[in-house]
Amino acid sequence: MKISYNWIKQFLKIDWTPEQTSELLTDLGLEVEGLETYQSVKGGLEGVVVGEVLTCTPHENADRLKVTTVNIGTETVQIVCGAPNVAAGQKVPVATIGTTLYTEEGEAWTIKKGKIRGEESHGMICAEDELGLGKSHEGIMVLPKDTIVGTPAAQLFKIENDQVFEIGLTPNRADAMSHFGVARDLKAGFLHKDINLELITPSVSSFNVNNRTLKIDVNVENKALAPRYCGVTISGVKVGESPAWIQHRLKAIGLSPKNNIVDITNYVLHELGQPLHAFDAHKISGNKIEVKTLKSGTKFTTLDGIERELHEDDLMICDAEKPLCIAGVFGGMHSGVSENTINIFLESAYFNPVSVRKTAKRHALNTDASFRFERGIDPNITEYALKRAVLLIQEVAGGEITSEISDAYPTKIEDFQVHISFDKVAKLIGQEIPKETIKSILWSLEIKVNNVTETGLGLTIPAYRNDVQREADVIEEILRVYGYNNIETNTKLNASISNASKFEDYKLQNIVGNQLVAQGFYEIMANSLTTPNYIALSEQLKEAHNVTMLNPLSNDLSVMRQSLLFSGLEAISYNINRRKSDLKFFEFGKTYHDYNGSREEHKHLTVFITGNKAEERWTTQSENTSFFHLKGTVESALARLGINRFREAAVKNDLFSEGIQLSQGKMVLVDFGIVKPKVLKHFGISQEVFFADFNWDTIIEVAKRNKIKFTAIPKYPEVRRDFALLIDEKITFDDINKIAEQTEKQLLKNVNLFDVYQGKNLPAGKKSYAVSFTFQDKNKTLTDKVVDKVMHQLQSNFESKLGAELR
Secondary structure: OEEEHHHHOOOOOOOOOHHHHHHHHHHOOOOEEEEEEEEOOOOOOOOEEEEEEEEEEEOOOOOOOEEEEEEOOOOEEEEEEOOOOOOOOOEEEEEOOOOEEEOOOOOEEEOOOEEEOOEEEOOEEOOHHHHOOOOOOOOOOOEOOOOOOOOEHHHHOOOOEEEEEEEOOOOOOHHHOOHHHHHHHHHHHHHHOOOOOOOOOOOOOOOOOOOOOOOOEEEEOOOOOOOEEEEEEEEOOOOOOOOHHHHHHHHHOOOOOOOHHHHHHHHHHHHHOOOEEEEEHHHOHHHEEEEEEOOOOOEEEEOOOOEEEOOOOOEEEEOOOOEEEEOOOEEEOOOOOOOOOOOEEEEEEEOOHHHHHHHHHHOOOOOHHHHHHOOOOOOOOHHHHHHHHHHHHHHHHOOEEOOOOEEEOOOOOOOEEEEEEHHHHHHHHOOOOOHHHHHHHHHHOOOEEEEEOOOEEEEEEOOOOOOOOOHHHHHHHHHHHHOHHHOOOOOOOOOOOOOOOOOOHHHHHHHHHHHHHHOOOEEOOOOOEEOHHHHHHOOOOOHHHOOEOOOOOOHHHOEEOOOOHHHHHHHHHHHHOOOOOOEEEEEEEEEEEEEOOEEEEEEEEEEEEEOEOOOOEOOEOOOEOOHHHHHHHHHHHHHHOOOOOOEEEEOOOOOEEEEEEEEEOOEEEEEEEEEOHHHHHHOOOOOOEEEEEEEHHHHHHHHHHOOOOOOOOOOOOOEEEEEEEEEEOOOOHHHHHHHHHHHOOOOEEEEEEEEEEOOOOOOOOEEEEEEEEEEOOOOOOOOHHHHHHHHHHHHHHHHHHHOOEEO
C-alpha cells in the first residue's frame, strides 16, 4: 500500500524526516518496505531557471537557427535556438549546462556545452514538452513579462515533491487502509514519545442541501449483506479534468487520473478508507436504487467490458429495471460517469465483508474498493465520507446538492466490549508496564476506558477496529505502541528435556538432508498449491483426484499438488534461465489426493540432478551427470537409514523415459530415473534431468523395523578376486550380484562392478563386465584353497545361469 507523506501532513503537522517517520511506522506494525520519491515533473526541473532574451540574431550558417544572448540571473550566456517564436525581450525557461531533462518515454538526456554550426551554445531555451509541462512543441515557452529573472522553474511552476511510503499492510489492519488511518496510528506513536499532535480531520460543516429537485429512492432488500447504505444526488456538475493538486495526490500513490468525479471518489477512498461509487443519474431507470441479489446466471457487463454470469449470492446495485453495479466490487459498463454526465447519484455504503470477498473471488476481481470492503471498513464513517466527497465535487466540478442523504441503517453496528487484566498484560508481554502508560496508550488509540479496577480495565473498542475483539488483541495493541524494542530481554534461559521415545520423522529428515547437503545438494521448498494443467503431463495423475481450493488466488494456484516433480522442474527452469545449469536439489514435501471424497496426503522426498556432475576445474575434465550418479545418491540415502535390501524392477511411472523402482515386498520405496523429454519441454528445459521420488511414509515404516547391530572390527584380512565376464548385453549387474550372494552367504562381503566394455573385438549382443569379489572370515585368515573353491562355484553358476564366459 502506497502512502504519500505530503498527504499525511494534511492530517498531522509533522516535522520529522521521512526516514524517521518510516522507523516509527515500522515500530507501530505498519512496516515500511520502501521509500520512493515522487515529482510531478520528473527531475523536478532542477537546473532550469527563468532567463531573459537580451539579443536574438539569425545564425550565419543556418537559416532556421538563431543566436541569442540570455540573462539567467547569475550570468549572461549565448544559446543557439531553433524555435520560430524566440525574440528579444522575452522571459523564457532555460535549461543550464548539466541539467537533466526527460523524454515523454522517461529517457534521460543532459544539457552539455557545445557548438552548433560553429556557434557556441551554453544551455537550451525550452518548449513545454521538453520540460514535461505539456505536449506543445510549436515553439519555446514564453513566460509573463513580470517573471523575475533567475527564478528556479521548480518554484515558478510549483513542482510537487513528495516521499511515498510502501507499507506492507497485514490483512488484519483494515483500520490503516487510508491516509487518515495511518495518520491516526502515527498520532498514537507520537503521543507515546511525548509529542502531542492534533489529528486534523476535513470539515463537512458546509454541507447544505440546495434544493430537492432530484430525489432517488433507495430500497435495501438484503440488509444482512448491506447493513448501511447512503446516497445523495448532485445536479449540474461539469465533468472534466481534475485540478493539479488532486492529480498530484493520486499520481504519487500510483493512480492515473480519469476525470474530476471519478478522481474524487478515488481521493476519498485513499484519504478516509471509504469506497464510493458515482452513477450517472440519467441512466438510473425509475429514479430508484434497489440493493438486492439476482437470479443465478443473470448476465452483467462490468466496466472492463467483460460479460459475467452472476451468482445468486452476489449483491447488486440495481435500478427499477436492470443491474448497475456489483456491490463493493466493480461498476457496470453502462451506468458510470462520462464526459456527458450532468447529474450524479453518489453512493457510500458498508457491505458485508464476507459477501464482498466471496463475490470478488468468484469473478476474479480485485479492486481498491473490494480490498477494503472485504477486510471491514468503518461503518460509522459512511455518511461523513459521503459529505466530504460531495463538497469536493462542488469545489472542482460545481453543481448543487439536490436531495437529502438517504441513509438506510436499520441496525447500528455496535462497538466491541472487552475487559483486560493487568496480570494478563504483564504475562503476555513479559514485562510490567505502568497502568497509567497502558491507559494513555489505549486513549491514543481511541479505545475508551469505561471502568478501572485494581485488577483490570473495562474497554469499548471502536467498530472500525474489527481485529481487536479479545483481550489478547488489546494487549497486542498496547505492545506495538509501547514498542517491541522497549521490552527487556530476559537473561534466564528456560529449557526442558523430553524423554519421549516416539519415533521422530524430523530426525530422519535431518540425517538424510545433511547427507545430501554434504554431497552438494540444495534444499528447496515449493508451494503446495499448483496449476491443474500439470495433470495433462501424466496419464497416472487424474483430474478427479485433485484437491481443489474453494477460493483460489488464481488458476495457477487452484489445486493441491499430486506430484512434487513439477514444482521442482519449475525451480530448475528458473535457474537455467538465469544461467545456472548445474543443479542438485532436494525437497521434503507432501502430495494431496481426493479418492472419491476420501482425502489423503502423503509425504515424499524428491531429488533432482541436472547438468555437470561437478563444477568446472582446471585439474579435472567436465563430466555430465549420469543415471548412475543418481542411483548412487538414492542408494546411499537408503543405506544411511539402514535400508540395504530391496528389490529392483523397471519403473512403472510414465513421467520417466527410463528408470528403476526399488521396493520391499509390496511396499514401493523409491522411483528414480530420467524425466521424459515431453515433460521437460513443457518447462522449457532442453537438458537431461534425473529425478528420484522417495515414498517417505513408507521409508519411515521400513526404517522403524531396522535393528542396529554392532560387530567388532574383523582381525583378519580381506581377500579380493576378479572376474572378466563376457555376458549377454541384457544381463544386469543386479543379476550377477544376486547369484553371487546366493552362492556364498558367509564369506562374501562385497561385489563390485569396476569396468564395463562394449564394442570392437566382442561378439554382437555381448558386453564385458569386470567384477571384483571381496571375501573375509571373521575367525581366521582365508587360504587360497578356500577362496579358489568359492570362485570356482561362482564361475560355474555364472556360466550355467547367465551363459557367461571368462575372458
